[in-house]
Amino acid sequence: MTDFAKTRAFFDLPEGIIYLDGNSLGPLPSAVPVRLDHVMRLEWGEMVITGWNRAGWIDMPRRVGDRIARLIGAAPGTVVVGDTLSIKVYQALASALDLRPDRRKIVSDSGNFPTDLYMAEGLIRSLDRGHELSLSAPENLEAAIDEDTAALLVTEVDYRTGRRHDMARLIAKAHQKGALVIWDLAHSAGAFPVDVSGLGADFAVGCTYKYLNAGPGAPAFIYVAPELADRVTPALSGWMGHEAPFAFDLDYRAGHGIDRMRVGTPPILQIAALDAALDVWDEVDLADVRAQSVALSERFIAGVEAACPDLTLASPRDPARRGSQVAFRFEHGYAAMQAMIARGVIGDFRAPDIMRFGITPLYVGADEIDRAVGILAEIMATRAWDEPAYHRREAVT
Amino acid sequence: MTDFAKTRAFFDLPEGIIYLDGNSLGPLPSAVPVRLDHVMRLEWGEMVITGWNRAGWIDMPRRVGDRIARLIGAAPGTVVVGDTLSIKVYQALASALDLRPDRRKIVSDSGNFPTDLYMAEGLIRSLDRGHELSLSAPENLEAAIDEDTAALLVTEVDYRTGRRHDMARLIAKAHQKGALVIWDLAHSAGAFPVDVSGLGADFAVGCTYKYLNAGPGAPAFIYVAPELADRVTPALSGWMGHEAPFAFDLDYRAGHGIDRMRVGTPPILQIAALDAALDVWDEVDLADVRAQSVALSERFIAGVEAACPDLTLASPRDPARRGSQVAFRFEHGYAAMQAMIARGVIGDFRAPDIMRFGITPLYVGADEIDRAVGILAEIMATRAWDEPAYHRREAVT
Structure with a gap:
């Protein structure tokens, strides 16, 4: 209890x-300022560049990702943290469209948080291949999923009303139609039990400054279903997602599994704040x-x-x-x-x-x-x- | 002196x-832990959500951007901070290709930092419109710029050898051929005087954890030349780049000028660390x-x-x-x-x-x-x- x-x-x-x-x-x-003071003075201050190895900074996105995985029903090694939720939505959506090259529709609802829709708009415009963002009222979302749907982009909980979607139904319908599901957990992670792997989500994304208490502008996270993780080709192919970042190759080779969803150099101070904030969940x-x-x-x-x-x-x-x-x-x-x-x-x-x-x-x-x-x-x-x-x-x- | x-x-x-x-x-x-302690305990701790207004968090990307602008020869209101350098390279490059729709070449050199090249590869692959990343040896870079070049993507200083490009020449050649220039200042900002507006760069990007001393994974920055800033359509169209983020419209309308290069919720702790780290430049x-x-x-x-x-x-x-x-x-x-x-x-x-x-x-x-x-x-x-x-x-x- x-x-x-x-x-x-x-x-x-x-x-x-x-x-x-x-x-x-x-x-x-209260653990956060204590931890950050430690990271600043004893890691950055004392170790400086060697902190990447000696303080384990380089692996933090995955290590802290594993702690979030436990809260959303994901297996270890399937979640990484970094960037912002907007960027993570973009990565998931670009991956989904890539995996469904013959489909043209992204289905979402008017209760989704605007940045998810904006990022979809930007991606569609960049790709310029006739994709369409199909928005319905939240109550009509399930019916909107059809054979031309590449991705269902859904924020489980409406940021205004708190209305919660029936994710099991939506995922089942999407999969029945051959669509992939991107589940935005912004208002779910830390608010109630979530089971991304049990319900078979393809992608899940979320932020950590709400119910996970990691502070203003805390990093986002992304989950990719293990069976898809090695099949996606990252649109945002940054060096931290490379198979061997420190080989400094001229060509990109995607890293294994969820690691390829990493992009640039991770924000260590914010990730350390998140890590400290997550301690409370050990008792919950x-x-x-x-x-x-x-x-x-x-x-x-x-x-x-x-x-x-x-x-x-x-x-x-x-x-x-x-x-x-x-x-x-x-x-x-x-x-x-x-x-x-x-x-x-x-x-x-x-x-x-x-x-x-x-x-x-x-x-x-x-x-x-x-x-x-x-x-x-x-x-x-x-x-x-x-x-x-x-x-x-x-x-x- | x-x-x-x-x-x-x-x-x-x-x-x-x-x-x-x-x-x-x-x-x-030494100013950084003091400042972060203040931001955590007295802003986040005491103001919580009201810190976005009362502590001015919402404007920090631009306010701190202005402090960096001064160091790179940019006018106030032309630089914002946020995300990682990889993401900022992507934004600049996507904007440049968009502004030069009839050209197919991104010109760079083998001395560029790999993540710049990787991000270009990812963008080219996503767009799937026959763009090409043309890599030459650093000494042949100028000669490689031609009439089909949409963008010259160049890191001024080679991360291995320290070799510095002659940016005035490269920019002049690029503009003579009608190409846009993306100047990566990773090893320039804070290392020596930089004059992005005097030399007429179209875009400049950089990181702040090197010569600007803002800590592991500190945020990146982006400059867009004022005459272009209102003409670019962001590929990464996040809510913070919206004209009115808190109107929560369903459609994206790009914000004014450099603001449209903002993407997601800004990492306040890391930006505050950067802000404190920049104090030293007031005396330099x-x-x-x-x-x-x-x-x-x-x-x-x-x-x-x-x-x-x-x-x-x-x-x-x-x-x-x-x-x-x-x-x-x-x-x-x-x-x-x-x-x-x-x-x-x-x-x-x-x-x-x-x-x-x-x-x-x-x-x-x-x-x-x-x-x-x-x-x-x-x-x-x-x-x-x-x-x-x-x-x-x-x-x-």
Whole structure:
């Protein structure tokens, strides 16, 4: 049984804050500054260039990848970390189109996070071979997969509403039609149990700054199914994906398996931060996290619905169809969220009217949920959101 | 006049070490751990998600890009940081091919760093439109540029020998033939004065972990000439390069100017490390750095040639044709370098027989150069390299 008092002690939470935005950026694990100080002063500072060997920097993308593999149901040696999620989407998609040269369709849905769609657009435009990005409403996604579909590009959990796709069904349908599946785990990894190999995903990608708490701009990860890993020819064929990077050959020869998804020199400080942030998972059962997330989400929804009649649930009511966030619609949602932040409850806002609340049992408990409901109820009752200062938009919303 | 005693004090050099490998990985600036501790504890830790606005994380790629712009002769607003050099090469090259749709040749030379060539190979293969990577010997590069050349992809300084291209000539020839120039500054930025806008480069890319001392896997940068910046359509069209990332539109609309070269969520910890590492340049005149680098290099060459007859200079003898490193060939160079490292002089080795020594006046002076020569002379005189332990190869050489 996961001890959530213990996991909570893993984090340095800001004093007096109720943090319901772990779906966007996880808080600081106290192990991270300690680890980075070590990496900077005792590895980079003392070993300098020899750190690549002596501190094992060169293998970190794979070693840390293995730690993530365990959280997403992947075998060791099938995940590497590096770059950003946008780049990893591009790699997976380029590989998928390459493996299905006679098909022209990339199927996705309007609930996907925009950068996935943008990267697909850019790839299609570069290739200039008549591919098409076919977007449907999330509920029609399964029906959109057909014999011309090269790849299904799907983010499991909608970044606005928290709506969760039925991945087993989608993958089965895609495979039945001969399409490959790219499963974006941005809002899944660390939020609930994931089984990429059990469900037979072809590619999976994700970021580590949300539920994996690795900090702003933390590296992404990519999984390639073992049976495909040696068959893909990387579009982004950087030296770290070469079979022998330090032979400095003039010609590219793809490395073995997942190693060929590495591109450039890995960002060691950010990967070390990720590595330290992952320590908490050694003590955690993701099934417990999921159960607790559902319990806290149900509590939050019930509380808000009882106290705030002007807010409408934007998330699916069935917890099985939600990720680990809860969203409400409110016309003045932006200002209401600013009012909450001013009162120490941090969630966030997505246009046009969605207030998002991340439910993260590792460091949020029933007490915080109840207090957050109370503060939101007071803001709504007193129309505290109707304060001009709360309507001024910031760069990042 | 640059005060090199002052710049040296900026770094935390390992005790008892003479560090001649700043051309591969610069040493730790003592400002970096202090800054990162601040970013982790007081920004990420205290502000969490609000750091994107309150700590200005969202603009860091451009703000830090402006600091690099000053070092490479670029105007403010023409450089952004992020990703890896491999990715930035890909972006520049894809843009160049896009701007020269009727041309089929990418011209480069065999002295280019392999990842530049690998990324070009991958792009050519993806596009599948009959492009060709035409590689010549470095001395024949200028002659290879012709009317079918879309892009000249050139790393100014050879990573093995330190041979420096005459960029003014190459750029003039490329432009005369209607080709675009991608100037890789990996071994140039921070090593000597660079003037990308004065010489009219179309694109410039570089890394920041060498002469800019920003740490292992520090982010790369990219410059796009202002007259081209609004005309390129990014191949890697990530959300951070969108005109309005936080509008979360379903369609990509490229941002203005250099912003469209941003891709995914920026690695804030690594960019903050870079920002802190750049502080030293506020007190430095790059012309002084160059003059001192030449003086120290000449001193090193003269010392080694006088004391070590078995070593052959692999770098050009004319300092004007060298970057800021000196290379010698020696059959047992790998072992000899291991012997040097065991005696506290850190340089590195590149197959098959090149011993590389980075000359970095910010933290290396005449005294270290003389001591390094003395240690190398002793190793050669006593055949200390003939020790089996020094012949065992490590992962990174």
